[in-house]
Structures are given as C-alpha cells and as structure tokens.
Amino acid sequence: MQDLHSDIQFLFIINPISGTAQKHKIPELVHRILKADPSTIKIVLTRYAGHGRELAAEAVAQGIPNVISVGGDGTMNEIASSLLHTNTRLGIIPMGSGNGLARHLNIPLDISKAIDLLNNFSVTTIDSGNINGKPFFCTAGIGLDAQVSKVFDELPTRGLKTYTKAFIKKVRSYKGDDLKIRLNDNQEISGRFLLTTFANSNQFGNNAFIAPEASLTDQQLNLVLLKPVNVLQAIEKIYKLFSKQLHNDKDTTQLLFHKIEITKNETGPAHIDGDPVLLDKTIVVRCDPKSLHVLTPAAH
C-alpha cells in the first residue's frame, strides 16, 4: 500500500488468529454481499500483533474512508487506535472471543449480516478511553479482569471456554489491590478492590455487563469498583454481571469520570480491551470525547 489517495473505499483487516471461527471464507462473503465496485474493496490479513495498527495508519494516510476490523476487541483496538481523531471510520465484523464493542453497538454477530450492514449504515461518533497513554474503546482494568486476561493470553486456545478456564484459575487466588484513587480532581477514594475497571462500553464482551448503564457517547467513562469477596459471593456477582444488575450491587461502586489518577503499591498487570499489558504503579485514565467514527446499524 504505497500510493497516496487510494480509490479503495473499504479496507478489511482480518486477524487470522482471533476467536475460534475460520476466516478463509470472509473474502468471498465480502465480495458477494458488499454492493461496492470490487476494485474499491481491499482485504488484508494481519501477520503479527500490532500489524493492524500499522495497516490502519497507512489507510488513514491514503484517505481510505472505511477500515473494517475483522476480529475481536484486541484487533479492533489496534485498528481504532490509528483512526482516532481522523475522518476514517471504523467498521466491525465481530470475529473475536468477546466482541464487546460490536455487541454494545448492536452490530450483528452473524457475519453475513455484519457485512450487509456496510451497505446501509449510520455513523456514530463515540468516546474512547486512554490509560497511561494507550487508547481503549470498551474496557480497561487493573484488577481481577487484568489477572484473567494475562492467564487467557498465555493459554494456547481462544474463545469463551478458554476465558472461563482462565477466570476460574484466578478468582480463587487473586485477593485484590490496595489503591488510592483521585476522581475528577475532586474526590478521593482509597481501599482494597478486587475489580477496578474503566468502562466506555457497557460490557467486557460476551454480554458480561460490567457497567450496564455506560454510554459510548456521554463524554465520560464509568469506574467500577468491587470490594474483595469470597468465592460464593463471586458467583453471585457473576450472575449479576450477566443479568445487568452489577450497578445495583451492595459491594460494587459505579462512578462517572472524565479523569482518574490511581496509585498502587507496585506495578502490575492491566488489560486494555481484553489484551494484557504491564502498567506502572501510577495510572492515569482519561476520557477522549467523540474521538472515533464507527459504522453502526442504520436507524430505522
């Protein structure tokens, strides 16, 4: 992709290792369903982690109007990070394990329907989050969710079954972290928390609704704090997580913020849209309002 000012209208970036579904039929499906001149469609595969970000940055430089992420939230994160504050729009063909952003935006999980959406779409301009300089679009976290995502990343398979395996391993051993939190420059909170999640979307993925009331367009993020609980109580919280009741739970606090600063006792794992990273013991999270254009189902 060398020439600037490409005629390409839709660049599909496929992550061949995301989720559990095969992707070899995607090019044929795209050409069958998408009503665009075939010469304006380009389909590429990522070859390594981070490649999606590079391909999307090249697409922006070429003025390609629509870049479609074919994968999960990790793939989407890489691509969307390069589209922030540009006119290039993000489309999503959800083919990951959790597909949190697609689910929040009601993008069909059926691949053919998700491609068909590109024939007739609305554009929604959403907020993003930023944690220590790294953008996120669904959720980021520094507690149990971060611990689980680290284990998940080390397992050889993907999908919900593998994620559950990682979760069971960590829920028994992780006891939480002591945190000092400064919210919106005017509120101090301190204590030990099992879960400290920053949510732009309402869910982690797989309909695990960590912040059922979160909006992608309210120009704020949701902070979700969960006190340490025993395994039995954890099962109750998991039920609430999947039944959109966590925001009413007595051990859970949910607060809106535009900026947060957190101090931990030591560096530790975090996750950004489900992918593990290591963060410093000082963590700054900000909302980046109205920073990404996304192709969403057309309004009826």
Ligand SMILES: Nc1ncnc2c1ncn2[C@@H]1O[C@H](COP(=O)(O)OP(=O)(O)OP(=O)(O)O)[C@@H](O)[C@H]1O
């Ligand atoms: N060709 C590749 N080889 C190895 N890793 C890749 C490749 N392309 C992308 N990746 C990495 O794969 C990781 C996992 O992808 P992704 O998050 O989309 O799938 P998932 O974890 O199955 O789904 P979800 O995030 O929805 O749970 C991403 O973080 C990305 O950096």
